[in-house]
Amino acid sequence: MVSVCFYFQVHQPDRLRHYSIFDIGNHDYFDHAKNREVVQKVAKKCYIPMNKLLLKLIRQHQGRFKVAFSITGTALDQFARYTPYVLKLFQELADTGCVEFLAETYYHSLSFLYNKEEFDAQVALHKARIKELFNQEPRVFRNTELIFNNELAHHLQAQGFDAVLAEGADHILGWRSPNFLYTAVTAPHIKLLLKNYKLSDDIAFRFSNKSWEEHPLTVDKYVHWINAVNGNGHTVNLFMDYETFGEHQWEDTGIFSFMEHFPSAFLAHPDNNFKTPSELAAQYPAVGELDIHAPISWADLERDLSAWLGNRMQTTAMDELYKLKDAVMATGDEKIIDDWRRLTTSDHFYYMCTKWFSDGDVHKYFNPYDTPYEGYIAFMNVLNDFALRINAQRPAAKPVITETPSTLIN
Amino acid sequence: MLGWEFPPYFAGGVGIVCYELTKALAKHGVTVTYIMPRGPEHVHANHCELLVADNLILDKRVTVARIDSLLEAYTGYDEYGRRLSTLLKHGRGSAGKLYGENLLQEIHLFAEKVKLLVTELGMDFDVIHAHDWTTFPAAMALKELTGKPLIVHVHITEFDKTGGEHADPRIYAIERAGMLAADRVIAVSNMIRKRCIYQYHVPPDKIRIVYNAVEFNRRPGLPEEFPIRKQDRVVLFLGRITLQKGPDYFMEAAKKVLEMNPNVKFVMAGTGDMLPRMIERAAELGIGDKFIFPGFVNREQGDKLYRMADVFVMPSVSEPFGIVPLEAMYQGTPVIISRQSGISEVLKHALKVDFWDVNDIANKIMAALSYRTLHRELTDRGNQEVMGFNWEKPATEVEHIYEEVVNG
DSSP, X not given: OEEEEEEEEEOOOOOBOOOOGXXXXXXXXXXXXXXHHHHHHHIIIIIHHHHHHHHHHHHHHTTSOOEEEEEOHHHHHHHHHHOHHHHHHHHHHHHTTOEEEOBOOTTOBOHHHHOHHHHHHHHHXXXXXXXXXXXXXXXXXXXXXXXXXXXXXXXXXXTXXXXXXXXXXXXXXXXXXXXXXXXXTTEEEXXXXXXXXXXXXXXXTSTTOTTSTTOSOOHHHHHHHHHTTTTSOSEEEEEEEGGGBTTTBOGGGTHHHHHHHHHHHHHTSTTEXXXXXXXXXXXXXXXXXXXXXXXXXXXXXXXXXXXXXXXXXXXXXXXXXXXXXXXXXXXXXXXXXXHHHHHTBTHHHHTTOOTTTTTOSXXXXXXXXXXXXXXXXXXXXHHHHHHHHHHHHOTTSOOOOSOOXXXXXX | OBOSOBTTBOSSHHHHHHHHHHHHHHHTTOOEEEEEEEOOSSOOOTTOOOOOGXXXXXXXXXXXXXXXXXXXXXXXHHHHHHHHHHHHHTTOTTHHHHSOSSHHHXXXXXXXXXXXXXXXXXXXXXXEEEESXXXXXXXXXXXXXXXXXXXXXXXXXXXXHTTTSSOOHHHHHHHHXXXXXXXEEEESSHHHHHHHHHTTOOOGGGEXXXXXXXXXXXXXXXXXXXXXXXXXXXXXXXXXXXXXXXXXXXXXXXXXXXXXXXXXXXXXXXXXXXXXXXXXXXXXXXXXXXXXXXXXXXXXXXXXXXXXXXXXXXXXXXXXXXXXXXXXXXXXXXXXXXXXXXXXXXOOSSEEEOXXXXXXXXXXXXHHHHOHHHHHHHHHHHHHHHHTOOTHHHHHHHHHHHHHHHOO
């Protein structure tokens, strides 16, 4: 028997304006026009057609086709504001009973690495929002960018989660297969669901790549590969960005048609079934323990944190941001707290990444800035306004950040 | 190879480019004969820097043949007339007989002399490679005479020099004729490539981009104390103070920076027709005391200025390539460059601005002066990046183009 578990990540960040030093004093940091434009474009190309397709497939297969989503709070907010129809379709999906919603940080942040208290707060906010919109209480957790380590497993176990998602990275698995469930050495009661990155990336990255020897990817070929797992694995976890469908892989690549025909072809084999993450955790035992000390992620070849924390600008920006946390919370001002939390979104740090400078590949496509330096400047300008805003509310407090326009370098 | 300048007679960067390119080509086993017009012995142009010839001994494979001519870099018709009369005034009466009446005549005279030289010496070669418009008539004449393939190398066009307006139609005509007659056109950036296509109607498949490089044969200076930096940060502009280089945008940005933080000094080094206006403008803006105008600086003084500066700005309105930021980066200074420059197509570790966006220039100057991490990152990575520029790559590319035209 082999199960397939689809999990789709849905995320939209609140992109910043090209906020200049001369904008300090203006507390409107976000590029509303751009954010609206992007989310409406992606809705048209991906969210709406794909949600409709999934609804159709779920109805057609009468409970045998299932998927899971993790939708960030920032994306949910943008849907509500700019394209409520998308939200309505997600709610329809929730009503089918064949769709599981996972928990994550509301703001798609790296807070677990910086401040556990903030992490817990953002997870609680997200859970509440999922309950409110989809009437589900998430039992499975997915951390930003699939960032995972022993400590996270331990922390989540204490919070009562049943399972957590992680990258099936070669360097942590070694000879072991991602097609089984595991536990972390630090947390025996929470199961690890590992992404089968090869089969996931065949769809997410290679589907339309004409220089790939397997191109074009047919449903039959793909089902054949998955069936090969039968007998030496319990599940094939296909984890990917939801924007794969229609946005990363455009409609004319045949990606929708592929997804339309995949479930029936896969279910034609009587041993096969679709499972949601919670169902996997309930049904399959963990076959072994993994010891993952250094954080892993699903990003790039390195599968580490270097896309967000790989250079000094990124770590400085992050340090400065979290230095403000206590003062932000002390204001008790909802708007200030929400603005600050929107700055914790990992994308802002991703834009400052310098490691793929020469490639101009997928990363550049998602970057609203010309260079990582511009991303840093805009972020730091905003942060400086932020510090002034907080200090205005708490005159007794000292300025808390060190990189400011009032003190020149020496 | 036909050029208009060569060390020690060079006015801008093209002479150095020719020198370095021929040197690198020679390393590849390409034998180059470089023909240039002979300029006046004293290089008096207000924008040039003089290298001592003894320091620049050529590889034996490069032969320099000088031809008498008044051709010199950056000379428009008007200036040519002035220079000729200056020569006459200074008692070099023979100049009137030796040199033609105007630049156009000079260029054609140069063409005739080149033909003569090639015929008389019985020169044999495979490719004609000509740098910029003043050599194009000579190059075309040579192509007609010998039937050899012609490559024209475009470092700058009349459009770039004039900021897009008041382009001299006579110069334009020569540039265009040269580009159309050529078997290949080498453009120093995509920006120049587009100019060739859209302003000169050159078929795109004839054009190849070869980015310039830079050869650092002097060491970056050691850290030193500069009294000016005790309490003030220093922002540097270094280049000809002309419309093309955007000094006025630099000044307007300075005003905005100073409104935010008065502890900044601005150095505008170089000379040019806009210098008096700039000095006046600084006074008008009430920031005269924040500006320093050191005038023309030589290479050594330039290096010192780069090291003294906390950030270097090149706000050029139009810059076909732009090697100066690399010099600043080599001395460990972060740079802000305009997107309207060829170098911004290849440089990664630099802040980029639109020359007209004074607010953004000021924003980035302030950021570079106040965000330590940014300053450090730009300094370190920029310095690393600049070390990767050398003439090996462009020479290889030029050699491939030679092979292309020779083998059809």
